[in-house]
Amino acid sequence: MMVNSFYKLCFRSCSQLLLVMLTVFFSVHGQAKTYTIGVEAVNHFPHYDFNSGEPRGYLVEVINKFAESQDFEIDFKVMAVNDLWRAYANEEVDFRLPDNLLWQRDIKKELSITYSAPIAYFTDGVVSLYTNKDKPITRLGTIKGFTAWGYQGDIESGDIELVSENNLQNLIEGLYAGRFDGVYYNVEAFIKLVQEAGHPATSVTFRRNLVKTRSLYMLSSIHHGGLVKELNQFLRTNKTWVRERKAYYGLK
Numbered sequence: 001m002m003v004n005s006f007y008k009l010c011f012r013s014c015s016q017l018l019l020v021m022l023t024v025f026f027s028v029h030g031q032a033k034t035y036t037i038g039v040e041a042v043n044h045f046p047h048y049d050f051n052s053g054e055p056r057g058y059l060v061e062v063i064n065k066f067a068e069s070q071d072f073e074i075d076f077k078v079m080a081v082n083d084l085w086r087a088y089a090n091e092e093v094d095f096r097l098p099d100n101l102l103w104q105r106d107i108k109k110e111l112s113i114t115y116s117a118p119i120a121y122f123t124d125g126v127v128s129l130y131t132n133k134d135k136p137i138t139r140l141g142t143i144k145g146f147t148a149w150g151y152q153g154d155i156e157s158g159d160i161e162l163v164s165e166n167n168l169q170n171l172i173e174g175l176y177a178g179r180f181d182g183v184y185y186n187v188e189a190f191i192k193l194v195q196e197a198g199h200p201a202t203s204v205t206f207r208r209n210l211v212k213t214r215s216l217y218m219l220s221s222i223h224h225g226g227l228v229k230e231l232n233q234f235l236r237t238n239k240t241w242v243r244e245r246k247a248y249y250g251l252k
Contacts, residue, residue, distance in 0.1 A: 032071055032072050035072055035074060035095060036077050036093045037063065037074055037075070037093065037095045037096070037219075038077050038084050038093035039076050039079075039096075040084055043168055043189065043193055044057070045057050045189055045192060046189070046192070047098075047120055047186065047188075047189060048060055048097075050078045051078075055076050059098060059119055059217060060076075061245055062235075063219070065238075066230075069234060070230060084096070085145070088222075089108070089111065091222055091223070094223070095227075096219070096220050097220075098119070099218050099220035100216065100218060101115060101218075102149075112222065113222055114220065114221055114224075114225030114229070115218045115220045116219040116228045116229075116231045116232055117218070118216035118217065118218060119218060120216065120246070120251060121214065121215070122186050122214075122216070123186070123187045123213065124149065124185065124186055124187065124212065124213045124215065125187050125206060125207065125210065125211070125212030126184055126206075126211075127183050127187060127194075127204050127205065127206055128175075128181060128183075128207055129204055130202060130203055130205045137181045137207075138159075138161065139160070139180040140155075140160050140162055140180055140183075140184050141163045141164075141165060141174050141175060141184070142162065142163075142164060142183065143166075143168070144165065145164075146164075146184070148184040149213045149215075150211035150212070150213060151184065163179060163180045172193060172197050182207060182210075187206050187212075190204075191206070
């Protein structure tokens, strides 16, 4: 009887230990890993918008679907543009979205960064009030932390004054109030912002004859280059879905 009791006690103890081990295993391995993606507190919809509540836009949809395919969670860390660059350089976020090889090269020159293939293309240029469509640009508005590519020489020489606003509302109000002659921004996004602010799209115009930049959005990371390369593979193997989502957002 004592022997049977001993075996029963051992069996009970082993069963309890196994249950504890399984609980620990599944609590550790059953929970998806979370990565932080540093994003700008701006509205560049339809490309991306992290400034209007729930993240939205084509880039957001791509990254969410990629994360789902890799079985990890995403925490979008929304920051002002300049704050985001500092956080990225200090390795406080796992990824930056969007990024570009040409952006803030002075900050990134000491960093070893892996960039993804292009996720989307965009055009930065000057948008003016339609009534000022032929007026020379002497004061150019943009968001603080952004670079007005193509106008740096004129800004440094003093021929153009760069006016940096803290937010998009001030940028739109400044254009309509005449604080600057044009806005340098993502053209598609700014025209949509004007409409969302209650102004007709016909009240502004893209100054196609002025300097403009056709560029691209990428995902980048300092320590997770492997996942960045997995994103490239995801984009290659999901070309049909990518085309459909770009068409949905009116992107090329």
